[in-house]
Structure formats: C-alpha cells, structure tokens
Amino acid sequence: MVNIFTLTLTLVNYCVIVADTHDFYQLTPAKIGCEVHGIDIGLPVSEKVIAQIKKDVTEHRILVFRNQHNIPPERHVEIGRWFGELESSMFYKHPKSPSPEIFRISNVKSEGSINRGRFGWHIDGSHFMKPVSHTLYQIVHVPNEGDTVYNPLNEIVQGLSTERLDRWERLWVRSNPPPQVIHPLIYSHPDTGKKVICIHLGTTASFIWDRGTNNERETGFDETKELLAEIKHEFTKNQTLQYSHKWEVGDYIITDNLSVAHESAPSSQYSIEQVGLRVLHRVTVAGTNMPTKNYDLPILKPKDEL
Ligand SMILES: [Fe+2]
Numbered sequence: 001m002v003n004i005f006t007l008t009l010t011l012v013n014y015c016v017i018v019a020d021t022h023d024f025y026q027l028t029p030a031k032i033g034c035e036v037h038g039i040d041i042g043l044p045v046s047e048k049v050i051a052q053i054k055k056d057v058t059e060h061r062i063l064v065f066r067n068q069h070n071i072p073p074e075r076h077v078e079i080g081r082w083f084g085e086l087e088s089s090m091f092y093k094h095p096k097s098p099s100p101e102i103f104r105i106s107n108v109k110s111e112g113s114i115n116r117g118r119f120g121w122h123i124d125g126s127h128f129m130k131p132v133s134h135t136l137y138q139i140v141h142v143p144n145e146g147d148t149v150y151n152p153l154n155e156i157v158q159g160l161s162t163e164r165l166d167r168w169e170r171l172w173v174r175s176n177p178p179p180q181v182i183h184p185l186i187y188s189h190p191d192t193g194k195k196v197i198c199i200h201l202g203t204t205a206s207f208i209w210d211r212g213t214n215n216e217r218e219t220g221f222d223e224t225k226e227l228l229a230e231i232k233h234e235f236t237k238n239q240t241l242q243y244s245h246k247w248e249v250g251d252y253i254i255t256d257n258l259s260v261a262h263e264s265a266p267s268s269q270y271s272i273e274q275v276g277l278r279v280l281h282r283v284t285v286a287g288t289n290m291p292t293k294n295y296d297l298p299i300l301k302p303k304d305e306l
Contacts, residue, residue: 027060031244084288087125094112117264132285132286133258143247151262153195153197156235171184171185171227172211174206183291206224207227244265258287
C-alpha cells in the first residue's frame with residue numbers, strides 16, 4: 001500500500017512537489033518555480049542542503065526564498081559559488097557595489113547601474129561561448145513597483161506552431177558585443193535536455209539560416225528586425241505563462257538562467273519620487289556548456305554530406 005505521505009501533493013504548471021523526503025525547507029508552487037520557506041540561507045547550511053537547493057533550482061527553475069534577512073554581500077557571493085565560478089566581466093562595477101562580484105542595479109544612477117534588463121527578453125550572458133548558468137538576486141531596497149518578469153523557455157518552444165518550430169530550428173544567433181558569438185536559437189538544456197532558447201532581443205546582431213550547410217545565409221538589417229519581432233511575439237503572446245515577481249523585503253531569488261528568460265518591468269526605472277528607491281544585487285555564475293542541440297535535425301545535413 002502506498003504511503004499517503006509519499007504521494008505527490010501539488011501540481012502547478014512545471015512545479016511538481018513530492019511530499020518532502022527531507023525537512024530542510026518547504027516548497028510552495030509559484031507561477032513558475034517555487035517559493036521556499038522555513039530556511040535561512042544566510043546562516044551556515046550543510047552540504048546536503050546545498051545539494052538539495054541546487055537540485056530544486058534545476059527542477060523548478062526559479063526558487064524564491066522569502067524572509068532572508070541574514071545575507072550580507074559576502075554571503076551572497078558565497079551562495080553564488082555553490083553553483084560554480086562566478087562571472088562578473090560583463091557588468092559595470094558601480095562605485096556603490098559592495099563587491100566586484102556583485103552587479104548593483106537601481107533606478108537611480110548614483111545608487112546603481114540603471115536601465116538594466118530593459119532592452120528586451122533575454123538570458124544573462126547569451127553573448128558568451130558558455131552563457132551564464134545561474135543568476136542570484138537579492139533585493140536591497142524595495143520599491144513600490146518594479147517587478148522582474150520571467151518567461152519559461154521550454155513552454156515557449158512547445159507553444160510554437162510546427163512550421164515556426166521548424167524555421168527556428170534552422171536559425172543561429174549572432175550576438176553583440178564583439179566577438180559576436182554564434183549560438184543555435186533553440187538547443188538542449190545541458191541538465192534537463194529540454195528545448196530552450198538562447199537569445200537577447202536587445203543585443204542580437206543578426207541571424208544565420210542553416211548554418212553549416214550549403215544553404216547557409218546571414219540575415220540583413222530588415223530580416224533581423226522581422227525575426228526579432230517574431231520572437232518577441234512568441235515571448236509575449238501568452239502572458240499567462242509569465243511570472244512577474246513583485247519584490248518584497250527579504251526576497252532572495254535563484255534562477256536557472258538557461259531555463260527562463262527575463263526582463264525588468266518598465267516601472268523598474270520609474271523615478272524615486274514615483275516608486276521609491278530600487279536597489280537589486282545580482283550575482284551570476286559562469287556557464288560550463290556551449291548551447292548545443294542534442295538531437296538531430298532531419299531537414300539539415302552537414303555541408304560535407306551534401
Ligand atoms: Fe538579465
């Protein structure tokens with residue numbers, strides 16, 4: 001007979017929570033991912049707890065830890081290192097940043113880097129050969145508005161028409177800034193194998209059709225613009241998929257950066273008089289995988305086979 005406590009308790013979208021096999025913390029389903037209660041990650045935690053958190057980030061994609069009031073900057077950096085080497089070369093080191101590893105984001109120039117996350121849906125570090133694997137956010141000053149909005153990439157792929165999916169599978173993305181790294185638009189998540197998307201809608205230089213075949217062709221300005229509009233449409237056509245996180249005091253978020261795109265709401269840049277001061281500290285973890293399709297594309301053949 002099945003033990004009732006081992007039965008699956010809750011199913012919301014992607015977030016399947018099986019009755020706890022541990023008492024480290026409790027998970028509550030959110031729109032994407034889960035809220036985490038009953039743990040203070042600012043305090044020392046065991047290797048087993050760290051392993052469980054890493055597993056849950058991969059499984060649920062976003063973990064929102066509430067009521068975290070014991071995370072000084074050095075602890076934020078330390079938590080980031082649970083996931084790997086940190087990546088801090090891509091951001092401006094604001095004078096008020098408490099650490100070279102922490103990107104300080106704000107709606108006020110004197111307090112942090114402004115307009116961040118406002119240039120379109122993206123994953124962090126899409127312009128690296130190995131895009132950022134995880135992003136960790138700590139709200140430092142909470143504004144009245146200024147959500148961070150997340151978009152689940154596998155669901156976006158699943159929502160494509162067959163015709164559009166076939167087209168997107170043929171696309172590679174050339175990113176700015178130089179050296180203009182090229183990645184497949186759709187690829188396999190390195191940990192889950194699920195199809196996800198590598199893009200920054202604000203920094204894409206061009207697309208390449210049918211890379212590695214005799215049909216290889218790079219898009220010009222107009223076609224690039226059209227494709228970016230098409231991708232944006234797919235990212236926004238079903239807003240019920242999105243999770244808009246309204247920041248509260250003590251919030252600490254860890255995301256699997258490769259599984260969810262994100263952008264900041266327009267109100268994240270409203271003035272201090274309108275919404276109050278917004279300060280967010282972000283730590284990013286260097287990726288360890290080049291985006292790769294771990295599946296065959298029957299419509300494409302390698303150049304040397306044509
Ligand atoms: Fe970002």
